[in-house]
Amino acid sequence: MKTAKLIEYLRVDRMPTVWCPGCGNGIIMKATVDAIDRLGLSKSEVAIVSGIGCSSRVTGYLDFNTLHTLHGRAIAFATGVKLARPDMTVIVMGGDGDMLAIGGNHFIHACRRNLNLTVIVFNNSIYGMTGGQYSPTTPTYAMASTAPYGSIEKPFDVVDLATSSGATYVARSTVYHYELTVKFIKAAIEHKGMAVVDVITNCHTYFGRYNKIPDPSEMLEQFKEKSIPLSKAEELSENELKDRIIIGEFRKVESPDFQELYKQLQEKARGEDGYKA
Amino acid sequence: MSERILLQGNEACALGAIRAGCRFYAGYPITPSSEIAEVMARELPKIGGVFIQMEDELASAAAIIGASLAGVKAMTATSGPGFSLMQEAIGYACMAETPVVFVDVQRGGPSTGLPTRPGQGDIMQARWGTHGDHPIITLYPSTVEEVYELIIEAFNLAEEFRNPVIFLMDEVLGHIRESVTLPPDEDIEIISRKSDEEFEEAEEIFLPFEERENVEVIPLAKMGKTRFHVTGLVHDESGFPVGTSNIAGKLLRRLENKIRLHADRIIKYEEFMVKDAEILVIAYGSVARSALRAVKMARLDDIPVGLFRPITIWPFPFKRLKELSKHISGVVVAEMNLGQVAREVSRVFKSRQHFELVSRVDGELISPSEILDAITKMYAGMTEF
Ligand SMILES: Cc1ncc(C[n+]2csc(CCOP(=O)(O)OP(=O)(O)O)c2C)c(N)n1
Numbered sequence: 115m116k117t118a119k120l121i122e123y124l125r126v127d128r129m130p131t132v133w134c135p136g137c138g139n140g141i142i143m144k145a146t147v148d149a150i151d152r153l154g155l156s157k158s159e160v161a162i163v164s165g166i167g168c169s170s171r172v173t174g175y176l177d178f179n180t181l182h183t184l185h186g187r188a189i190a191f192a193t194g195v196k197l198a199r200p201d202m203t204v205i206v207m208g209g210d211g212d213m214l215a216i217g218g219n220h221f222i223h224a225c226r227r228n229l230n231l232t233v234i235v236f237n238n239s240i241y242g243m244t245g246g247q248y249s250p251t252t253p254t255y256a257m258a259s260t261a262p263y264g265s266i267e268k269p270f271d272v273v274d275l276a277t278s279s280g281a282t283y284v285a286r287s288t289v290y291h292y293e294l295t296v297k298f299i300k301a302a303i304e305h306k307g308m309a310v311v312d313v314i315t316n317c318h319t320y321f322g323r324y325n326k327i328p329d330p331s332e333m334l335e336q337f338k339e340k341s342i343p344l345s346k347a348e349e350l351s352e353n354e355l356k357d358r359i360i361i362g363e364f365r366k367v368e369s370p371d372f373q374e375l376y377k378q379l380q381e382k383a384r385g386e387d388g389y390k391a
Numbered sequence: 392m393s394e395r396i397l398l399q400g401n402e403a404c405a406l407g408a409i410r411a412g413c414r415f416y417a418g419y420p421i422t423p424s425s426e427i428a429e430v431m432a433r434e435l436p437k438i439g440g441v442f443i444q445m446e447d448e449l450a451s452a453a454a455i456i457g458a459s460l461a462g463v464k465a466m467t468a469t470s471g472p473g474f475s476l477m478q479e480a481i482g483y484a485c486m487a488e489t490p491v492v493f494v495d496v497q498r499g500g501p502s503t504g505l506p507t508r509p510g511q512g513d514i515m516q517a518r519w520g521t522h523g524d525h526p527i528i529t530l531y532p533s534t535v536e537e538v539y540e541l542i543i544e545a546f547n548l549a550e551e552f553r554n555p556v557i558f559l560m561d562e563v564l565g566h567i568r569e570s571v572t573l574p575p576d577e578d579i580e581i582i583s584r585k586s587d588e589e590f591e592e593a594e595e596i597f598l599p600f601e602e603r604e605n606v607e608v609i610p611l612a613k614m615g616k617t618r619f620h621v622t623g624l625v626h627d628e629s630g631f632p633v634g635t636s637n638i639a640g641k642l643l644r645r646l647e648n649k650i651r652l653h654a655d656r657i658i659k660y661e662e663f664m665v666k667d668a669e670i671l672v673i674a675y676g677s678v679a680r681s682a683l684r685a686v687k688m689a690r691l692d693d694i695p696v697g698l699f700r701p702i703t704i705w706p707f708p709f710k711r712l713k714e715l716s717k718h719i720s721g722v723v724v725a726e727m728n729l730g731q732v733a734r735e736v737s738r739v740f741k742s743r744q745h746f747e748l749v750s751r752v753d754g755e756l757i758s759p760s761e762i763l764d765a766i767t768k769m770y771a772g773m774t775e776f
Pocket of ligand 1: 166167168169170185208209210211212213236238240241242243244249
């Protein structure tokens with residue numbers, strides 16, 4: 115029944131999606147519309163912006179104001195949308211490559227500005243769309259099409275990056291944890307300021323195949339086994355946490371967002387001298 | 392009432408943009424354009440507009456397109472290196488048919504080049520900087536007063552054709568101070584955003600690229616009232632991607648025709664004493680000021696010379712030049728690059744005609760005497776026998 119209701123938010127006529135059978139992207143898409151539904155937002159007052167990548171194709175299947183933009187630039191486009199239309203709920207969705215490699219600069223600066231955006235990272239540790247090259251979140255020594263001997267680079271931790279850059283709501287979940295994902299996305303949309311939700315998802319087609327977990331359900335099982343709630347993780351040592359996925363709300367603080375400060379700035383500017391058009 | 396004030400080119404650009412209705416500016420500092428950002432930062436908040444300094448030009452270009460799609464007139468300004476970084480987004484704005492204005496105050500290039508000196512080397516970048524065939528409009532004023540008026544025109548054309556407009560300037564024009572008469576309201580036309588007000592909370596998704604009878608430019612959807620989808624992928628009238636080749640071909644041709652079929656309406660140029668001219672000087676931007684003086688000086692020596700100044704650089708005014716070529720025997724093109732406009736001009740003027748390029752790429756403005764020299768020599772060559 116619930117699913118039937120959520121279909122209202124989807125552009126079913128644009129389906130099937132480009133995603134492989136078993137891809138976790140559909141779970142994040144559903145969790146997002148579920149969160150929007152629970153918040154009771156109307157379709158026209160939501161704008162969803164994405165970049166380029168498998169996950170970024172999500173905007174083509176969502177029935178809102180949807181901007182499918184350029185690789186890496188979704189947050190920058192969304193900055194324009196949000197500042198032009200502060201009344202709109204603006205959500206940015208896309209892959210780890212899109213957000214953290216080519217778009218990494220926009221990601222940290224949006225966090226720093228505490229823009230009132232919700233950013234959902236489809237974190238599959240790989241470049242899906244271009245055929246499985248290693249990404250900024252590929253674990254060290256994992257295999258990828260451009261890492262045939264295993265990646266020697268250290269991955270970004272999306273949560274650490276967002277937190278240290280100034281995002282005021284930061285959470286992580288996995289596609290195994292559907293309810294938790296909905297809860298975090300809902301909280302992120304409700305939050306005033308920059309909200310980042312890192313959702314660990316499966317690209318069994320590339321990451322899985324290259325790393326001997328080609329079965330999507332097995333990847334999801336691994337997410338379940340590896341996950342550990344933040345409260346429990348706090349009691350464990352760094353060594354014990356190796357290879358674990360820490361899930362939970364990492365940061366939730368009240369702080370004036372860009373828009374609020376900009377409004378104050380506008381008043382200050384108006385006060386100084388009258389504008390002559 | 393018209394008002395006379397002292398303005399710098401960059402200031403005139405910012406103030407003209409505001410007059411045109413620009414209420415969103417995103418940019419990244421770069422010489423010699425930074426004053427545009429500074430004026431915007433000071434003025435926009437006073438009138439409810441938004442100024443934001445982005446982390447780079449990739450972000451600036453993206454942000455203004457986002458703001459425009461959300462319903463607000465938007466602009467950015469930069470110089471060569473930043474203009475290069477904006478190219479991918481310019482193509483997106485063409486594909487998503489988004490009205491936006493990109494100002495490029497040219498320095499000497501390539502690369503970091505001559506940051507504080509003028510150049511005109513971005514003529515071709517303005518036309519072909521982004522990949523793929525695409526429609527583009529490029530304007531280039533030559534006085535501070537014209538900067539003010541023409542930036543308004545740039546916004547109008549962007550709205551009218553739902554296309555990005557490139558507004559070229561150069562370091563001389565950006566930094567020169569001149570006394571300017573600001574036009575009274577009744578003398579300026581401002582084309583406001585055509586958005587579809589009929590769409591209440593629509594059941595159906597808005598078709599952002601639907602061709603309609605008797606409507607040349609498809610109105611933009613109003614966010615919050617309806618829903619729409621845009622993409623940089625090849626799409627049909629619904630805005631959703633399609634991979635079929637007939638739709639791709641149709642889309643690219645429609646985009647090109649949008650500008651090509653209306654070239655006459657878009658193209659602006661200025662002529663000085665061309666009627667009886669045998670030699671035609673072609674120059675634009677700040678160089679056109681030197682050229683005008685050179686032509687006046689040559690006329691004192693009874694040399695039949697005239698000036699043609701393209702104000703619209705793209706689409707290029709081929710048609711008018713073809714007409715003029717009928718009675719012209721020699722052409723002098725003066726520009727601060729190695730012949731980017733001269734190459735276009737040479738497509739109209741045939742080899743039987745005298746052709747001279749006065750070119751400087753050392754960061755110095757071409758002087759009237761350099762152009763006068765070229766005119767005098769050419770005239771001597773033409774009258775020798
Ligand atoms: C400027 C630019 N560079 C490269 C590409 C090619 N490209 C498309 S998607 C992509 C990466 C996709 O990976 P990610 O963002 O992690 O998303 P996923 O496909 O895994 O969902 C790349 C490199 C592009 N479209 N644009």
